Amino acid sequence: MKYRRVGKSGLKISELSLGTWLTFGGTMEDEVAEQCINTAIENGINFIDSAEIYARGGAEKVIGEWLAEETVDRNKIVISSKVFWPTSDNVNDWGLNRKNIMSAIEGTLERLGTDHIDIYFMHRFDYTTPLRETVEVVDDLIRSGMTHYWGTSAWTAAQLERVHAIAREIGAHPPIVEQPMYNMFFRHIELEIMRVATDLGMGFTVFSPLAQGLLTGKYNEGIPEGSRGSRFESLKKRLTPETLAKLKKLAEIAESLDITMSQLGLAWILRRPEISAALIGASRPEHIIENVKASDVKLNNNVLEEIEGVLKNKPAWPETYEPNIYYEDRIRY
Numbered sequence: 001m002k003y004r005r006v007g008k009s010g011l012k013i014s015e016l017s018l019g020t021w022l023t024f025g026g027t028m029e030d031e032v033a034e035q036c037i038n039t040a041i042e043n044g045i046n047f048i049d050s051a052e053i054y055a056r057g058g059a060e061k062v063i064g065e066w067l068a069e070e071t072v073d074r075n076k077i078v079i080s081s082k083v084f085w086p087t088s089d090n091v092n093d094w095g096l097n098r099k100n101i102m103s104a105i106e107g108t109l110e111r112l113g114t115d116h117i118d119i120y121f122m123h124r125f126d127y128t129t130p131l132r133e134t135v136e137v138v139d140d141l142i143r144s145g146m147t148h149y150w151g152t153s154a155w156t157a158a159q160l161e162r163v164h165a166i167a168r169e170i171g172a173h174p175p176i177v178e179q180p181m182y183n184m185f186f187r188h189i190e191l192e193i194m195r196v197a198t199d200l201g202m203g204f205t206v207f208s209p210l211a212q213g214l215l216t217g218k219y220n221e222g223i224p225e226g227s228r229g230s231r232f233e234s235l236k237k238r239l240t241p242e243t244l245a246k247l248k249k250l251a252e253i254a255e256s257l258d259i260t261m262s263q264l265g266l267a268w269i270l271r272r273p274e275i276s277a278a279l280i281g282a283s284r285p286e287h288i289i290e291n292v293k294a295s296d297v298k299l300n301n302n303v304l305e306e307i308e309g310v311l312k313n314k315p316a317w318p319e320t321y322e323p324n325i326y327y328e329d330r331i332r333y
């Protein structure tokens with residue numbers, strides 16, 4: 001495993017790190033989730049990403065149970081959580097206002113059974129709270145030791161520039177990391193966000209690096225029973241003939257390199273020095289064992305060109321991922 005600095009901060013995380021969305025406290029038995037964390041740690045992963053909203057606190061609880069084990073050294077693990085999404089019907093129980101952030105982090109720390117997290121992500125931009133209010137409250141959290149660093153998730157380039165300007169103006173800690181979706185099919189950050197965030201000293205911990213499983217090749221011959229694609233219509237819909245044709249060509253490239261499609265997809269992400277880590281999801285320990293090997297794969301320029309020839313896609317906002325429309329219909333103003 002190789003480790004990368006998170007932007008210009010001194011924090012170092014494994015370039016492949018473990019995500020807990022849908023799986024922890026959700027589709028996976030707790031026992032298997034624990035096996036996944038142990039496998040991740042044994043393979044050099046030091047960063048576990050979570051959120052208040054994952055399984056409505058369930059993911060954090062599973063991590064907390066693991067952290068409570070005697071053999072676990074909390075100080076060796078980097079843990080993140082996130083705040084934004086509504087957790088009840090209460091009018092203040094969502095977003096990036098002071099009240100919600102203060103109560104959300106208390107719940108997070110309680111479920112994790114720790115007195116601090118390492119990175120606190122603002123899970124989306126909040127158009128109803130002054131950005132300065134958010135910067136001030138997160139700065140308070142850092143100064144009180146409840147979180148060591150903070151980050152943003154799915155923010156636009158302009159929002160990242162604004163938040164850094166405010167932090168500079170008031171002498172507050174700026175976010176050190178952005179967490180966007182990024183994979184061979186979703187490359188919108190290459191347009192502008194990657195350059196802007198890097199100039200601001202931010203790193204990237206990217207989510208859905210394998211397009212939720214599409215890029216593992218598991219759907220190349222149909223939808224396996226029990227897979228994420230068998231559960232979620234939105235993923236099924238993405239299995240168009242065009243996408244399948246691309247997946248099959250990517251499988252050929254992977255085979256010619258004697259690696260798996262997952263390893264190809266992850267090594268393709270890690271080709272960019274702006275990336276601090278790809279957050280891999282896993283529904284069984286074997287996924288982690290296979291995926292961490294991507295850390296040993298370096299794709300040369302010929303292979304990268306071959307991949308571009310297959311993808312034939314330009315970085316653009318995916319229809320389903322325009323941040324402004326991404327959640328507005330779900331939030332009550």
Ligand SMILES: NC(=O)c1ccc[n+]([C@@H]2O[C@H](COP(=O)([O-])OP(=O)(O)OC[C@H]3O[C@@H](n4cnc5c(N)ncnc54)[C@H](OP(=O)(O)O)[C@@H]3O)[C@@H](O)[C@H]2O)c1
Nearest residue numbers: 019020021207208209210211212213227228281282283287
């Ligand atoms: N900030 C945000 O808004 C946001 C949003 C989404 C995710 N995230 C974070 O990013 C993490 C990763 O996202 P993701 O789960 O979508 O990532 P992903 O790595 O693209 O997809 C993970 C899923 O693909 C399948 N898979 C992975 N490796 C495999 C392998 N080697 N062989 C076969 N199947 C394999 C598994 O699904 P099945 O076995 O169930 O089919 C697994 O759960 C999340 O856990 C979360 O921490 C953040």
